Amino acid sequence: MKIARLIKYDLKCGFAYNRIKLVIALGFILANCVYFNMIIEGVQIDNASLGDLIIYFFKGKAVFSSKTGNFPIPIIYLGFQIIVAILIGYYPYDDINGYGKQIFIRCQDKRKWLNSKVTWSISTVLFFYLCTFTILFLFASISGFDMSLGYHKEIIWETNNIEIPNIEASTIIFNGILMPIVYSIVISLIQICISLGTNAIIGFLTIMIYDFVAIFFTNKFFLSNYIMILRNTEYSGVEYNKFEGVIIVLAVYIIAILIGRMIINKKQLV
Amino acid sequence: MNKIKIENYSKTIGKNKVLSDINLTLESGIVYGLKGKNGSGKTMLMRAISGLISPTVGNVIINEKVLGKDISFPESIGILIENPSFLPQYSGFDNLKMIASIKNCVDDEKIKMYMSELGLDPDDTKKYRKYSLGMKQKLGIVCAIMENPDIIILDEPINALDEESVEKVKQVITRIKSEDKIIIIACHNKEELFYLADKIIEIEDGKIKREYLVDNNGEINENS
Structure with missing residues (x-):
């Protein structure tokens, strides 16, 4: 049995399974674009840029300090994590506990089933981010924004009450585009492993707690620190090493694959 | 000739011993009927043969291949x-497609043929979620038989079916029985089970209590 057939099946079923959730998710993105437009109306700048919009979506949160007292929860950051967790967490679990038994006996190999689900999860994450960036790009274009990765300190001040001396374009590309995608792929796999070992709810909650706790800690093992632009600037004073980030994320991914294989091999399909 | 050999099979889940020291040999051309109360272990035995669960002790050997060692699931x-x-x-x-x-x-025509045989309209565009219980059950049976497998396991196949549909299921099972397959059926309706099966395996508390042949009229063959 060729794995290509299994992947084709998972892509078809998985996307059908998630289509309504995906529409809602993209609605969330669009709503935040509109909200961004409302915010910048009150800011004294000539023209916002695509960079402003990307920073707005992937800024995350500045470093937490218990002294400052007021520390609003980053809604967009959490929104993205919740969306990815909802898109990924339930299909493999539902599949293994229902329809998937028919697939197992036909594909004859538990590892192939897992590999196919991993491929599906990567595809789903990529598709979601592709849609997200397409919306951002189109929105910026239609709104007449400057289509560069430049940014305005005034907008960051308006949305975060902090003044950031400089954000490199490479930081926007790495921490605002590449790392969110890579992080979502890795965290999805971890969520699939936890779901298969326990259940979908525990998998979802574990990931949510991990992502939530990361808001308050600047430890490099809370991987979502790498996807917060504000934590990777001169302002934060804790700029994360990009190379180190990639190595840690890749290592976690490989470990998760190995654990996933062990879990699926021992899984009792009752 | 297909053969399933179950050797000293026991399965414990948590603290419950759901199957205990099962020894069975199943051969093609025979319909096996599993009889037992709810929770007696019929479905677990079916899962064990399907490779969906692995044994705590013992083996399932299918055509000389050990399940979980040589193969993960039965090949057909x-x-x-x-x-x-x-x-x-x-x-x-x-x-199904x-x-x-x-x-x-299996091609589309075959799938359509099996659906029609069980009284399902293959051209019906109704979504599965709108299917009645009986239609779902029939679709499940088509799914189990459409690829012409060597081993067919049907757990409560006539659940929720009307009389006409039960007759159709009986006809299908009678037809595939002649195709040299191992067919295993669990059914709470004793009359139907005895009609469909050639050999009854009674299970109680995860153990095989008794095995006996039944004749064409569904009567116990006293010589077995």
Whole structure:
């Protein structure tokens, strides 16, 4: 049995399974674009840029300090994590506990089933981010924004009450585009492993707690620190090493694959 | 000639011993009927043969290949275990077509033929979520038999079926019985089970209590 057939099946079923959730998710993105437009109306700048919009979506949160007292929860950051967790967490679990038994006996190999689900999860994450960036790009274009990765300190001040001396374009590309995608792929796999070992709810909650706790800690093992632009600037004073980030994320991914294989091999399909 | 040999099979889940020291030999051309109360271990035995669970002790050997060692799942098997589950947003035919695409060994016409044989309209665009219980059950049976597997496992196949549909299921089982397959059926209706099966295996508390042959009239063959 060729794995290509299994992947084709998972892509078809998985996307059908998630289509309504995906529409809602993209609605969330669009709503935040509109909200961004409302915010910048009150800011004294000539023209916002695509960079402003990307920073707005992937800024995350500045470093937490218990002294400052007021520390609003980053809604967009959490929104993205919740969306990815909802898109990924339930299909493999539902599949293994229902329809998937028919697939197992036909594909004859538990590892192939897992590999196919991993491929599906990567595809789903990529598709979601592709849609997200397409919306951002189109929105910026239609709104007449400057289509560069430049940014305005005034907008960051308006949305975060902090003044950031400089954000490199490479930081926007790495921490605002590449790392969110890579992080979502890795965290999805971890969520699939936890779901298969326990259940979908525990998998979802574990990931949510991990992502939530990361808001308050600047430890490099809370991987979502790498996807917060504000934590990777001169302002934060804790700029994360990009190379180190990639190595840690890749290592976690490989470990998760190995654990996933062990879990699926021992899984009792009752 | 297909053969399933179950050797000293025991399965413990948590603190419950759900199957205990099962020894059985199942051969093709025979319909085996599993008889027992709820929770006696019929479905677990079916899962064990399907490779869906692994033994705590013992082996399932299918055509000389040990399940879980030489093969992960039986190489040619169709199952309907407990409630059939399909994708709610697709029609019955689309669901079957999608499952069939994994092995790619049955064409659309065959799927349609099996659906029609059990009284399902293959051209019906109704989504699976709108199917009645009986229609879901029939779709589950088609799914189990459509790829012409050597081993067919049907757990409560006539659940929720009307009389006419029960007759159709009986006809299908009688037809495939002549095709040299191992067919295992669990059914709470003793009359129907005895009609369909050639050999009854009684299970109680996860153990095999008794095995006996039944004749064409569903009577116990006293010589077995």
